[in-house]
Amino acid sequence: xxxxxxxxxxxxxxxxxxxxxxxxxxxxxxxxxxxxxxxxxxxxxxxxxxxxxxxxxxxxxxxxxxxxxxxxxxxxxxxxxxxxxxxxxxxxxxxxxxxxxxxxxxxxxxxxxxxxxxxxxxxxxxxxxxxxxxxxxxxxxxxxxxxxxxxxxxxxxxxxxxxxxxxxxxxxxxxxxxxxxxxxxxxxxxxxxx
Amino acid sequence: xxxxxxxxxxxxxxxxxxxxxxxxxxxxxxxxxxxxxxxxxxxxxxxxxxxxxxxxxxxxxxxxxxxxxxxxxxxxxxxxxxxxxxxxxxxxxxxxxxxxxxxxxxxxxxxxxxxxxxxxxxxxxxxxxxxxxxxxxxxxxxxxxxxxxxxxxxxxxxxxxxxxxxxxxxxxxxxxxxx
Numbered sequence: 069x070x071x072x073x074x075x076x077x078x079x080x081x082x083x084x085x086x087x088x089x090x091x092x093x094x095x096x097x098x099x100x101x102x103x104x105x106x107x108x109x110x111x112x113x114x115x116x117x118x119x120x121x122x123x124x125x126x127x128x129x130x131x132x133x134x135x136x137x138x139x140x141x142x143x144x145x146x147x148x149x150x151x152x153x154x155x156x157x158x159x160x161x162x163x164x165x166x167x168x169x170x171x172x173x174x175x176x177x178x179x180x181x182x183x184x185x186x187x188x189x190x191x192x193x194x195x196x197x198x199x200x201x202x203x204x205x206x207x208x209x210x211x212x213x214x215x216x217x218x219x220x221x222x223x224x225x226x227x228x229x230x231x232x233x234x235x236x237x238x239x240x241x242x243x244x245x246x247x248x249x250x251x252x253x254x255x256x257x258x259x260x261x262x
Numbered sequence: 263x264x265x266x267x268x269x270x271x272x273x274x275x276x277x278x279x280x281x282x283x284x285x286x287x288x289x290x291x292x293x294x295x296x297x298x299x300x301x302x303x304x305x306x307x308x309x310x311x312x313x314x315x316x317x318x319x320x321x322x323x324x325x326x327x328x329x330x331x332x333x334x335x336x337x338x339x340x341x342x343x344x345x346x347x348x349x350x351x352x353x354x355x356x357x358x359x360x361x362x363x364x365x366x367x368x369x370x371x372x373x374x375x376x377x378x379x380x381x382x383x384x385x386x387x388x389x390x391x392x393x394x395x396x397x398x399x400x401x402x403x404x405x406x407x408x409x410x411x412x413x414x415x416x417x418x419x420x421x422x423x424x425x426x427x428x429x430x431x432x433x434x435x436x437x438x439x440x441x
Binding site for chain 1: 268271272273274275276279280282283286287288290292293301302303305307310311313314317320324325327331332380381383385388393395396398399405409419421422423425426427428
């Protein structure tokens with residue numbers, strides 16, 4: 069084997085994992101820039117037409133500036149809308165942009181797993197332990213916690229502690245990073261039949 | 263795993279946001295007269311030409327930025343040159359080898375592979391879609407074995423990113439009952 073794995077695990081893998089756990093915001097940038105290009109095309113064209121003393125296509129720059137300088141009720145509404153849009157864009161830019169994914173430790177590969185898959189693994193563990201049909205067990209995983217909900221069959225008890233233990237063991241075996249705390253909730257209303 | 267510059271992506275969004283907020287603030291201030299500022303007034307021909315030129319420059323810049331998103335793929339996984347000639351292995355080969363190895367794992371619905379250049383190093387990104395309530399350990403270990411086989415076939419260890427996904431296709435796929 070030519071490449072040295074220890075060195076390879078360090079720097080590039082950190083970068084790869086970090087980049088796959090966060091959004092690139094490329095979609096947001098492309099949408100913003102496409103709208104910007106459209107607006108600028110109009111601004112540029114109208115400016116050239118006005119500079120050459122030709123009639124405007126839609127509205128002349130002088131009229132636009134007049135509208136901006138002396139806003140009426142509509143102007144205030146437009147300004148508010150622009151301000152809100154600006155704040156939304158700031159929120160997009162500054163939010164962490166995390167994807168719902170966890171990292172699993174592995175000797176050879178960088179492993180990133182969707183939270184949905186992690187939830188599936190918890191469902192699997194709960195189903196095995198409780199012997200209920202898979203359709204009765206659901207799980208939701210967020211960044212630091214996983215919640216399994218079990219709907220028991222009416223009249224039969226679910227051994228909640230042992231299901232909890234099974235789920236915890238399954239999570240511990242995978243060791244997702246950041247670590248998640250698992251909880252198992254047994255619904256107090258059962259369902260008839262199996 | 264493209265090489266898009268994410269800091270600049272953020273920076274562009276911030277610039278546009280600040281421009282919008284500035285226009286909004288100007289208009290609202292003029293409407294309420296909170297701080298007294300002079301009106302911008304009528305633009306002269308020179309100003310109009312400057313605006314037109316700036317718009318054109320920004321349009322060109324924006325379009326080239328849009329066009330360069332999502333770069334960083336590479337088709338070549340390995341290239342070897344020696345006295346007897348040159349050889350290259352395409353990323354498709356790796357994808358096929360891995361997909362073939364994993365076709366018998368019941369919890370895996372789909373495998374796809376793409377190669378990226380990360381800091382000059384070819385990196386293999388494997389995406390695996392799984393069924394609902396898949397045995398994640400089994401899936402990861404199976405891929406690990408397939409990658410080990412690939413390592414032997416290529417006689418080198420490429421960095422590998424494995425993404426275990428719960429895609430739409432995985433959710434639509436026939437559910438496997440686990441009892």
